[in-house]
Amino acid sequence: MLLIQEEFLSRAEAVRARLDGATLEALSHHGDPEVSELASNFRDPRMEPSQLIQALCPGPLSPVGFAAVVMRELLAPEDAVLEGTVSEARVITGNARASGPLRVEAPLVVLGDLEVAGVLEDCGPDSTVVVLGRCTAWGLQTSGNFLVLGDLVVRDAIQGIHNDESLIVAGDLTTRFLDENDHDVACYGKAHTEHHLENGRSGETAASLASTFLLPELWDIDLGELHHDVLFERIQKGEPVFTATLQPRRVREPDAPTAEELQGLDIAGIVARAPEDAHAKDVVYAQRKTGEVWLTRPGIRAMQIFDGNRFLGQEPQPALDVKQRASERVTFWRKRGDLFLEVERFGAVVQLHAGYNNGSMRTFRLAFETSDAAARELRRLESRYAEDFVRVTTGVPGRGPLERELANYSGPKAQYTSAIVEGTTLVTREGERQQFDDEASALGALEEWLASKRQAGFDLKILEWKPYGLLGKR
Secondary structure, rough: OOOEHHHHHEEEEEEHHHOOOOHHHHHOOOOOOOHHHHHHOOOOOOOOHHHHHHHOOOOOOHHHHHHHHHHHHHOOOEEEEEEEEEEEOEEOOOOEEEEEEEEOOOOEEEOOOOOEEOOOEEEOOOOOOEOOOOEEEEEEEEEEOOEEOOOOOEEEEEEEEEOOOEEOOOOOEEEOOOOOOOOOOEEEEOOEEEEEEOOOOOOOHHHHHHHHOEHHEEEEEEOOOOOOOHHHHHHHHHHOEEEEOOOOOOOOOOOOHHHHHOOOHHHHHHHHHHHOOHHHHHHHEEOOOOOEEEEEEEEOOOEEEOOOOOOOOOOOOOOOOOOOOOOOOEEEEOOOOOEEEEEEEEEOOEEEEEEEOOOOOEEEEEEOOOOHHHHHHHHHHHHHHOOOOOEEEOOOOOOOEEEEEEEEEOOOOEEEEEEEEEEEEEEEEEEEEEOOOOOHHHHHHHHHHHHEEEEEEEEEEEEEEEEOOOOOOO
């Protein structure tokens, strides 16, 4: 079926004269529909419908939507079945149906209804989608221009992605969960939603609001994130994503110590005793039951730790035999914020690394008379931080792989290296990948790798988690 220029533009004039109501409002969202715009893209006297649509895209919705309305009056309806991915510009003159998920990577115009028995995903800006009839799907992830002149009915969730394109509906919009994020969403009919996160919501607000109706695996209060990819994977698999009943709203606790945590602590007195210049506003962690206080200014000076009686690190640091492997290691991550504490025992020496994810860090060493005494100290520290910190091995829960970065500043040029454990594989920045039978063996290999790097003059520089770590962000 070809479009004849003279006939098409003549019909466009007639269609334009009778456009009104919600249809005209939706078509005008990106500007008034103009016949001249269609004429300027009619490059040959006869064109395939898909060629005209391709010529109008990418671009505003008004001309491509207008062209689709004109096509509906000229082209005989013919239904189509869509499968998997739309990778080339297509015009379906009748109804279109997909029996599974549908990914749209090129312009798609449906002059009738579009039914997707799965998740519908577009890929803006290359994937302009226009549906003149009713559009239904289980889920919709849209980053491109998406126009529906009938009703849009999405069973579970709609996610807007990026702020360059628009989702425009002339009819009614119905879905259980609409997350506009920073996407332009406009409905000229009635919007029926149970849960609606409006354009401009912050990540922290989104996670907090979602905690009332989405399953806990789909949001992270500490990171201020919704796990949209997991959400739509579950929708596609038919797995539950919503809680059976509304839950109490969760809010992110502040990174800084609360007034309750500071109650009874002589912060002014502790700050005055600090071996380095410090202020009360520099308190990043406080434990009322032990009197412990951590002081730091991220990116400016290293951590100062008052353990309730004294500041650590004021006595001479005991020597460490870098040839030996750590006898045991315990890594903690603060349940809120990005503070970490890693404790290593080397025989009768306990070494503590305290700092921020991707930030400043300080190392302290404590010597004991026997290895047993050092082991008891490590157990005491485990108990001391169990309430406020989470113990981690290969990853920080909800955040990503735990990456250790080491530095060697002894040469003319600083050297860096790092390693992570992915499941049962040890991965290093040098490109090494060692596969083991279980995670414990991989962690044992990590200890050997750390010992070899210490012997080469490297020391721990920082602990990081995805997305900051060079390995973890892959």
